[in-house]
Structures are given as structure tokens and as C-alpha cells.
Amino acid sequence: MKCITYVSNVVASKYGSVIPIGLADIFSAARKKNAAAQVTGILSYRGGHYIQVIEGDNEIVDQLFSKIRLDPRHQHVTVLLDFEISQRSLPKWAMKLLESVNKDASFLTFMDRNKRRVCSLDNTQRQLLEIFYDLKGSSLRSKQTYDGKNLMLLAWPDFTAIRLSPTIIELCAQLIKQPYPYNGLLEGQRFGTQQQLDELLNKFDELEILNITDSPKHNIEVNQVGSPTRFYSKMKTFLGLR
Amino acid sequence: MDYRKLAIVGEIGAGKTMMVSTLSEISPIKTEAKSSVDIGKQYTTVGIDYGRISLSEDTALGLYGVPGQERYSFLWEIVNNNLWGLLVLIKFGDTPDYENLETLLTFFAPIDNDTTCVIGITHCDAADDQELVALSLEIQVMLRSHQIVAPIINIDPRNRDSAVSVLHLFNAINNQI
Numbered sequence: 145m146k147c148i149t150y151v152s153n154v155v156a157s158k159y160g161s162v163i164p165i166g167l168a169d170i171f172s173a174a175r176k177k178n179a180a181a182q183v184t185g186i187l188s189y190r191g192g193h194y195i196q197v198i199e200g201d202n203e204i205v206d207q208l209f210s211k212i213r214l215d216p217r218h219q220h221v222t223v224l225l226d227f228e229i230s231q232r233s234l235p236k237w238a239m240k241l242l243e244s245v246n247k248d249a250s251f252l253t254f255m256d257r258n259k260r261r262v263c264s265l266d267n268t269q270r271q272l273l274e275i276f277y278d279l280k281g282s283s284l285r286s287k288q289t290y291d292g293k294n295l296m297l298l299a300w301p302d303f304t305a306i307r308l309s310p311t312i313i314e315l316c317a318q319l320i321k322q323p324y325p326y327n328g329l330l331e332g333q334r335f336g337t338q339q340q341l342d343e344l345l346n347k348f349d350e351l352e353i354l355n356i357t358d359s360p361k362h363n364i365e366v367n368q369v370g371s372p373t374r375f376y377s378k379m380k381t382f383l384g385l386r
Numbered sequence: 387m388d389y390r391k392l393a394i395v396g397e398i399g400a401g402k403t404m405m406v407s408t409l410s411e412i413s414p415i416k417t418e419a420k421s422s423v424d425i426g427k428q429y430t431t432v433g434i435d436y437g438r439i440s441l442s443e444d445t446a447l448g449l450y451g452v453p454g455q456e457r458y459s460f461l462w463e464i465v466n467n468n469l470w471g472l473l474v475l476i477k478f479g480d481t482p483d484y485e486n487l488e489t490l491l492t493f494f495a496p497i498d499n500d501t502t503c504v505i506g507i508t509h510c511d512a513a514d515d516q517e518l519v520a521l522s523l524e525i526q527v528m529l530r531s532h533q534i535v536a537p538i539i540n541i542d543p544r545n546r547d548s549a550v551s552v553l554h555l556f557n558a559i560n561n562q563i
Contacts, residue, residue, distance in 0.1 A: 163527045166481055168520035175516075189523055241516050243523065300537040302522055304515040308539060310554060317558035320535060372561055375388055375470075378441035379557040383550060 145232070147199045148209050149225040151272040152218040154192050162192040166217050171241050179238035183208060186234055186251060188242040188276055194218055195245065195276045197254065199232045224269050225261055233257055243302065244352055245276045290345055294323035296355045297348060306347055310385055311335055315344060323357060388445040392556065393465045394435075395454045395490055396475030397483060401508040401543035402451035403435045405475065408549045410437025410449055434461055439553075447553075456489055466494055471502045471556040475541070478510040478521060484528055491532050502559045503534055504552060506541035 156162050167189060174187065183200035196212070198205055213221050233254035234240065245251040255262060255277060262273070270279065297319040306312060315335045318324055326345075335341045348354040372380075394402045435451030450465045452458065472494050476482050496503040505525055510518060522538045529536055537555055542548040 171520040313558045376561045
């Protein structure tokens with residue numbers, strides 16, 4: 145068996161935007177074909193680049209990689225790792241799609257097993273890998289405390305990872321536009337108990353969408369939110385939330 | 387009268403007409419014609435689907451289902467002023483027409499017009515989580531290229547609870563300064 149890991153660039157659209165068009169199709173097709181060929185691996189996208197790891201029979205992986213190389217949906221394919229393996233690092237997945245490899249246990253295990261090979265990468269390869277993976281190892285975060293901090297969401301969460309609920313909606317809406325003090329979120333238990341709130345914030349942090357900053361000297365006034373408008377209140381009544 | 391407008395846009399078959407029907411308290415005013423080509427259904431909308439939700443005697447939300455094809459951009463102009471929200475419906479299964487979506491977002495310019503934008507993925511009964519993650523990733527990147535930060539949720543326009551959850555999203559976001 146062997147393993148190939150590569151990074152490539154997404155092809156820019158004619159408007160210049162770099163969108164991973166067809167990622168959903170690539171993923172669906174890869175999962176089916178890989179399962180049939182007993183190939184396992186992961187795929188991730190970040191900042192205009194793809195990273196993919198594929199494992200399986202030598203000939204099958206080489207043939208697959210030759211086809212992948214020629215796929216018009218990406219370019220500048222750079223191989224990072226290409227070596228023989230005696231056991232798979234990613235045995236469970238015909239193709240696993242990751243939003244962030246930094247937090248995935250199986251990818252972290254894969255990197256850990258191949259530390260020496262990763263250290264041998266040249267500068268270009270290291271820079272490409274660092275788009276996805278924190279080589280310095282600071283991705284292993286210590287437990288967060290939010291007391292006295294201002295919080296802001298950098299993006300809406302993926303609602304396949306966090307179940308949509310009225311509380312989640314209100315919390316995300318509160319944090320998406322500007323930083324908000326953690327202590328303000330605790331008031332009135334709008335978002336549950338402190339433990340429940342912290343669990344939600346931890347999930348946002350795991351998804352790498354939570355920005356945590358120290359409170360400045362002039363704290364953001366909680367009452368900047370203002371009182372709800374009439375329309376908001378009537379809509380809430382209509383929605384059965386009052 | 388406190389009257390707000392929600393524009394619902396998207397490709398053919400994304401579920402705009404159904405969304406208006408599910409939410410509206412009045413029988414929606416539909417503008418349909420027989421499809422001349424095979425689009426997977428017999429009739430398609432050629433104008434604006436209109437519906438309404440009365441919140442009180444003097445407060446209401448108008449629902450405007452607008453075709454997403456660029457040849458209907460004259461209809462976009464009718465709805466694109468002082469919108470309470472812009473709901474973009476994307477049908478799971480086919481690769482989205484990103485060029486068309488970019489045209490839509492450029493026209494409606496939610497950032498410049500301070501319009502709350504939500505992306506709804508429809509027809510995802512048969513999709514599994516990973517497939518939806520993949521599609522969401524594509525859409526998020528497109529949104530970022532327009533500096534838009536918008537929630538992406540799975541919607542079943544036939545289901546009232548699902549459709550209503552979208553209104554909750556818009557309401558919560560619009561309540562923030």
C-alpha cells in the first residue's frame with residue numbers, strides 16, 4: 145500500500161473569484177469510487193487550496209493520482225508526501241471532507257506518524273502545508289475561559305455541526321456583527337445557564353469561528369443593543385417565541 | 387402601516403413558489419406558465435410570487451418570490467428597495483450556477499444596502515451531512531468574495547416549521563444594531 149498527500153490551487157473563475165466549484169461533486173464522486181477501489185483518505189479546502197490524502201493499493205493510488213492531477217478543477221498540484229505504508233492512518237473514510245484538518249483526530253494522528261517526513265519537506269511544501277496545518281503545534285488549544293473577554297463570531301456556524309435552535313439563532317445574531325462582552329451574554333440567562341452558554345461557545349471555538357479579545361478599557365456597553373423594535377416584537381409573537 | 391419585504395430568489399426549481407405558499411396567510415398570487423423545455427416540472431414562475439403575513443392590524447411582511455434568471459432582472463428592481471431580508475434558495479443536487487448567483491448578489495448588494503441575507507439549501511432530503519458540508523463550503527467561499535457573512539441553512543419549503551425558522555433567523559439578525 146502507499147499514501148500520497150498533495151496540495152493544489154483552485155482554478156479562478158472568469159470573474160477572478162476563487163470558489164471551489166464542484167467540491168460537492170468531487171466529494172460525492174470520490175467517496176463512491178474510493179469505496180469501490182478500497183481507497184481511503186481525506187479532502188479539505190482552505191484559502192483557494194485543496195489538500196488531499198489518499199491511501200490504498202500502490203497501483204490503484206498511482207492511477208487515481210494521475211487522474212486527479214489532470215482534473216481541470218484545480219492546478220499547480222504539489223506532492224508533499226508519497227511513500228509506502230503498511231497500515232492505513234485513515235481506515236474509516238473512503239473520503240472524509242474536513243473544514244479544518246487542524247482539529248481532526250485522524251489527520252493529527254497521520255501527521256504525528258509522519259513527523260520525520262514532514263520535517264524533510266522543502267520550504268515551498270511546508271508553506272503549502274501550513275495553509276491547512278499548524279506545523280508549530282499551537283493548534284492544540286488549552287481550555288478557553290471567556291470571563292472578562294469580548295466575543296465575536298467570524299462566520300456563521302455550519303448547522304450540520306451545531307443543531308439549529310432559537311437559542312443558537314439568537315446567540316449567533318448577537319455575536320455576528322460586532323464584539324460583545326461575555327458577561328453581557330450571561331445576563332438574564334438568555335442563552336441558558338453559564339455551563340450551557342460555555343458549551344456553545346466552546347463549539348464555536350472548535351469550529352474556529354470564535355474571535356476572543358480582551359475587553360478594552362472602555363467596555364462595550366451591553367445596552368448598546370437597544371430595545372427591540374415593534375416589528376421584531378410582533379414577529380417574535382408570530383413565531384411563537386414570546 | 388409598518389410593511390416590510392422579504393425577497394426570495396433562486397434558480398428554477400429551488401422552491402421559491404413553495405416557500406411563499408407555505409408562509410403566506412393569503413393564497414399566493416402566482417405567475418406561472420407552462421415550461422417550454424424540460425426543467426423537471428410542468429409549470430414555472432414567469433413573474434413574482436406574492437404572499438403576505440400579517441403580524442397585527444398595522445404590521446405585515448410581504449413575501450416576494452422572484453425568478454433568479456438574469457432575464458428577469460427587471461423584476462429584481464421592483465423588489466430591491468428597503469428589503470427586510472434577502473433569502474437566496476439553492477437546490478441541492480446540481481452544481482449551483484455560481485455565475486448567476488454572483489450576478490444576483492452583485493445586483494441586490496446586501497452589504498451596500500444593509501440587507502440581511504440568508505442562504506437556504508433545498509431538496510436536501512437525500513443528502514448526507516458531508517455532502518451538505520461540501521456544498522456549504524463552496525457557497526461560503528462565494529459569499530466571502532462579496533464580503534457577505536450569511537447563515538447557510540437547510541430548508542424544506544414544504545414544511546411550515548422549516549420555513550418559519552428562516553423568519554426567525556432574519557428577525558434575530560435584524561434586531562441587532
